[in-house]
Amino acid sequence: MIKELTILPGKDKNANRENFDQITIQAGETISIVGPTGSGKTAFITDIELLAQGDTATKRRILINGKIPREEVRYDPAQKPIAMITQNTKCFADLSVEDFLSVHARARKIRSKKIINDTIELANKFTGEKIKPHYKVTVLSGGQTRSLLIADALLIGAAPIILLDEIENAGIFKQEVIEIIQNTSKIIIFVTHDPVIALLTKKRLIMGTGAVKKILCQNESETGAAQNLLELDRKMGVIRENLRAGFEITNELLNVSFA
Amino acid sequence: MKLVIIAGPPSAGKTSLTKQIVKAFHPDLKIAYLKIDVVKAYEDIELQKEFQVLTKKIYSGDLCPDHAEVMVMGEAIQWAENNHADLFIVESAGLCLRCSPYLNQGLGIVVLSSIAGIHAPEKMGAMVALADIAVVTKIDLVSQAEREVLIQKIKDVHPGIILLETNALQGTSLNRLYELIKNSPPIDQKTLMLKGNPPLGTCTICVGKKEIGWKYHFGIVKKLDGLAAEYLYRGE
Ligand SMILES: Nc1ncnc2c1ncn2[C@@H]1O[C@H](COP(=O)(O)OP(=O)(O)OP(=O)(O)O)[C@@H](O)[C@H]1O
Ligand SMILES: Nc1nc2c(ncn2[C@@H]2O[C@H](COP(=O)(O)OP(=O)(O)O)[C@@H](O)[C@H]2O)c(=O)[nH]1
Numbered sequence: 377m378i379k380e381l382t383i384l385p386g387k388d389k390n391a392n393r394e395n396f397d398q399i400t401i402q403a404g405e406t407i408s409i410v411g412p413t414g415s416g417k418t419a420f421i422t423d424i425e426l427l428a429q430g431d432t433a434t435k436r437r438i439l440i441n442g443k444i445p446r447e448e449v450r451y452d453p454a455q456k457p458i459a460m461i462t463q464n465t466k467c468f469a470d471l472s473v474e475d476f477l478s479v480h481a482r483a484r485k486i487r488s489k490k491i492i493n494d495t496i497e498l499a500n501k502f503t504g505e506k507i508k509p510h511y512k513v514t515v516l517s518g519g520q521t522r523s524l525l526i527a528d529a530l531l532i533g534a535a536p537i538i539l540l541d542e543i544e545n546a547g548i549f550k551q552e553v554i555e556i557i558q559n560t561s562k563i564i565i566f567v568t569h570d571p572v573i574a575l576l577t578k579k580r581l582i583m584g585t586g587a588v589k590k591i592l593c594q595n596e597s598e599t600g601a602a603q604n605l606l607e608l609d610r611k612m613g614v615i616r617e618n619l620r621a622g623f624e625i626t627n628e629l630l631n632v633s634f635a
Numbered sequence: 636m637k638l639v640i641i642a643g644p645p646s647a648g649k650t651s652l653t654k655q656i657v658k659a660f661h662p663d664l665k666i667a668y669l670k671i672d673v674v675k676a677y678e679d680i681e682l683q684k685e686f687q688v689l690t691k692k693i694y695s696g697d698l699c700p701d702h703a704e705v706m707v708m709g710e711a712i713q714w715a716e717n718n719h720a721d722l723f724i725v726e727s728a729g730l731c732l733r734c735s736p737y738l739n740q741g742l743g744i745v746v747l748s749s750i751a752g753i754h755a756p757e758k759m760g761a762m763v764a765l766a767d768i769a770v771v772t773k774i775d776l777v778s779q780a781e782r783e784v785l786i787q788k789i790k791d792v793h794p795g796i797i798l799l800e801t802n803a804l805q806g807t808s809l810n811r812l813y814e815l816i817k818n819s820p821p822i823d824q825k826t827l828m829l830k831g832n833p834p835l836g837t838c839t840i841c842v843g844k845k846e847i848g849w850k851y852h853f854g855i856v857k858k859l860d861g862l863a864a865e866y867l868y869r870g871e
């Protein structure tokens with residue numbers, strides 16, 4: 377059981393110690409990591425994924441339930457309580473989608489055969505053009521690849537800690553992703569440039585020069601703002617989908633969307 | 636003196652990994668480094684410049700680099716011992732996939748890149764199957780799922796192997812490797828042996844006959860599409 381995740385401070389890019397004692401995240405909490413490009417957001421969640429013990433560029437250390445995780449937990453995917461969706465939009469494995477997923481299920485010691493189809497089905501909820509089981513993973517588009525990897529992380533990774541790196545850039549349906557991961561008992565950490573996602577999470581870490589600069593908790597007026605932005609985002613989504621489908625954007629559509 | 640033999644295909648990240656090991660142990664341990672390659676290698680010069688470690692290189696030329704290694708290893712170990720090295724690192728050329736350069740003592744490390752392709756572990760034969768440790772590099776370039784798929788494929792080839800993943804440019808999460816090196820016992824020159832059986836095979840092609848077609852050749856030559864019984868063919 378994962379009750380909490382602790383991040384112990386490391387050093388910024390100029391080797392100055394980070395200015396916090398520890399960051400503790402409880403099961404059920406959602407966190408967003410924000411900050412300019414290159415500020416160390418990906419490095420922060422990669423530390424968590426690797427269960428770093430002072431042996432990464434940042435020198436951070438990660439504890440699970442207050443303790444240093446056992447070595448097997450660090451090195452055996454079947455025991456790793458963490459699923460991460462990286463910024464990668466390519467797969468290099470020369471495997472079909474179903475073979476890729478079934479080898480991954482084997483790595484995570486999942487026996488159910490059904491999980492393969494479930495994962496493809498979920499991926500197809502996120503993506504526009506459907507992914508078929510016999511497609512090679514190498515020919516999937518960037519958005520399809522990321523949709524597949526997100527579905528894979530949710531169902532096959534199926535971990536109590538989920539790390540997501542800029543899912544908004546995948547061109548996938550953000551609302552669907554948010555729906556699935558809200559009201560969760562998991563720890564979910566979003567690296568994001570998206571104000572909606574940033575405002576919807578309970579806590580926000582602000583990064584700069586490779587270090588955590590600030591930790592903010594979501595306040596009430598922010599939750600209100602998030603709801604407004606979410607509505608706006610839904611409207612944007614309608615227009616985006618119309619554009620993608622080749623329709624012309626009429627005044628009528630704009631009025632419906634933005635009235 | 637401890638011995639670490641690093642094998643793996645070209646550009647897998649062997650030298651990058653070597654640099655991380657050197658960084659971790661220099662100057663607590665006196666390090667000697669040998670690079671074996673076929674035609675050209677710059678690693679020794681780089682390492683010497685960056686860390687002032689003792690380096691040597693040999694070119695195997697026409698000989699299989701792993702076969703060359705067997706021949707020079709005795710002298711190389713003597714050279715490292717004479718220079719009072721505490722840790723001797725050998726980087727193989729990693730071209731011959733029938734041989735494996737590991738010895739019965741010290742640590743044999745195979746380096747595989749995350750982007751080298753999913754079938755690489757199966758294709759690399761003894762280089763993976765006889766290694767003690769596999770280090771998967773370039774994990775910064777692929778997704779977690781893909782890393783785990785590759786790890787599974789390596790485990791399929793060698794279930795008992797110790798698996799590590801790293802971004803070799805930054806040396807991430809290599810603490811366990813350093814512990815393994817720290818705890819590896821010193822080698823005893825008198826009882827050093829190759830771990831695997833090197834494949835034997837001499838034929839007219841080996842000695843440079845250029846004609847095409849089996850009728851020009853003798854020795855141990857495989858026919859294209861030969862039946863299992865005809866697998867090894869003695870030409871006329
Ligand atoms: N504390 C640190 N010490 C040393 N290097 C660091 C540190 N934090 C980050 N880096 C390095 O800085 C570079 C940029 O960091 P990172 O990729 O995490 O940025 P990012 O915030 O995710 O940017 P983007 O928004 O473009 O994805 C990386 O090479 C990373 O390894
Ligand atoms: N992104 C990335 N590049 C790497 C990594 N390891 C090695 N490289 C690069 O891959 C190339 C080959 O590495 P090198 O160590 O020379 O491989 P060798 O031929 O096996 O010795 C070099 O350009 C390295 O900078 C890694 O973990 N991540």
Ligand SMILES: [Mg+2]
Pocket residue numbers: 417418419463541
């Ligand atoms: Mg990033």
Ligand SMILES: [Mg+2]
Pocket residue numbers: 649650651678726
């Ligand atoms: Mg090299």
Ligand SMILES: [Zn+2]
Pocket residue numbers: 699700701702731732733734
């Ligand atoms: Zn050979």
